[in-house]
Amino acid sequence: METSILLWLILVPVLGAFALLFKKNSDQFRNIIVIGSSSLSFVLLLSLYGSVMKGGVYYAISWLPGFQVSFNVDASALLIALVTAFLWVLCSIYSVTYMTHEGNRLRYDFFSLLTLASNLGVLLAGDFLTLFIFFEGLLIFPYPLIAHKEDAPAVKGANLYLYVGVATSLLLLSGMVLLKSYTGSLAIQSISPEISASMGTAIKYQIAILMIAGFGGCLYKRGARSD
Numbered sequence: 142m143e144t145s146i147l148l149w150l151i152l153v154p155v156l157g158a159f160a161l162l163f164k165k166n167s168d169q170f171r172n173i174i175v176i177g178s179s180s181l182s183f184v185l186l187l188s189l190y191g192s193v194m195k196g197g198v199y200y201a202i203s204w205l206p207g208f209q210v211s212f213n214v215d216a217s218a219l220l221i222a223l224v225t226a227f228l229w230v231l232c233s234i235y236s237v238t239y240m241t242h243e244g245n246r247l248r249y250d251f252f253s254l255l256t257l258a259s260n261l262g263v264l265l266a267g268d269f270l271t272l273f274i275f276f277e278g279l280l281i282f283p284y285p286l287i288a289h290k291e292d293a294p295a296v297k298g299a300n301l302y303l304y305v306g307v308a309t310s311l312l313l314l315s316g317m318v319l320l321k322s323y324t325g326s327l328a329i330q331s332i333s334p335e336i337s338a339s340m341g342t343a344i345k346y347q348i349a350i351l352m353i354a355g356f357g358g359c360l361y362k363r364g365a366r367s368d
Contacts, residue, residue: 144198144199144200146185146188146189146198147189147198147200147212147214147265148200148212149185150182150185150186150261150265151258151261151262152258153178153181153182153185153258154178154179154182154254154255154257154258154261155254155255155258156178157174157175157177157178157254158178158250158251158252158254158255158258160174161174161175161247161250161251161254162247162251165247168246171246171247171250172237174250175233175236175237175250175253175254176230176233176234176237178254178257179226179229179230179232179233179254179257180230180233182226182229182257182261183223183226183227183229183230186219186222186223186226187223189214189219190219193214193215193216193219194216197213197214197215197216198212198213198214199211199212199213199214199267200212200267201267209268209270209271210268210270210271210274211266211267211268211271211328212262212265212266212267212271213265213266213267213329214265218264218265221264222261222264222265225257225260225261225264226257226261229253229257229260232253233253236249236250236253243289243290245289248285248289249285249286249289252282252283252284252285252286253286255278255282256278256279256282256283256286258275258278259275259276259278259279259282260275260279261275262274262275262278263275263276263279266329267328267329268326268327268328268329269317269320269327269328269329270317270327272329273310273313273314273317276310276313277310279306280303280306280307280310283302284299284302284303285299287299287302309354309355309356309357310355312351312352312354312355313351313352313355313356315351316347316348316351316352316355319344319347319348319351320348323344323348
């Protein structure tokens with residue numbers, strides 16, 4: 142049951158985003174879908190509390206030989222995901238009135254829900270490949286949100302966000318390739334023994350620098366987005 146909940150956590154906002162396209166001109170329908178999808182994601186996360194406190198929840202889908210998409214929820218990941226989902230619910234409620242003055246609300250709501258799914262995927266990822274896939278979602282889907290006003294500063298900020306995101310993604314991908322080639326694994330929590338056994342000091346530092354630079358670019362991207 143818990144494993145299916147993990148999958149639905151990602152699917153609910155994605156399905157909600159595409160459901161918006163069926164009644165593009167109905168504000169009431171849009172409000173229900175956006176607030177309902179965000180709230181349901183939060184409720185699904187809450188339902189995992191008991192299982193997480195008993196030792197965590199893990200779910201994996203194998204889709205290529207040697208590769209899989211996996212989710213692993215421990216107490217810290219659950220806490221951060223709950224805060225994220227709760228804030229998204231509040232923002233969704235606030236946007237009901239705020240976005241009526243901004244225009245293009247369908248586009249905003251569509252990409253907002255996809256960004257929520259990407260955020261939750263990053264927070265609950267059980268391996269670096271899964272994290273990278275959803276990290277790319279955080280590169281693509283927020284772009285229309287940043288450029289929403291469509292004026293020069295908004296477009297400039299969105300482009301900067303995209304450029305930095307592409308560069309940091311390449312750094313992350315390079316670090317992942319090195320990690321996979323030396324350890325044979327991309328697991329996040331159980332990879333420490335493989336690193337100790339199969340890597341020299343130099344390659345450890347190379348991978349660490351690539352990963353830190355890749356994830357550190359997130360801070361710069363947030364600065365570009367706030368500008």
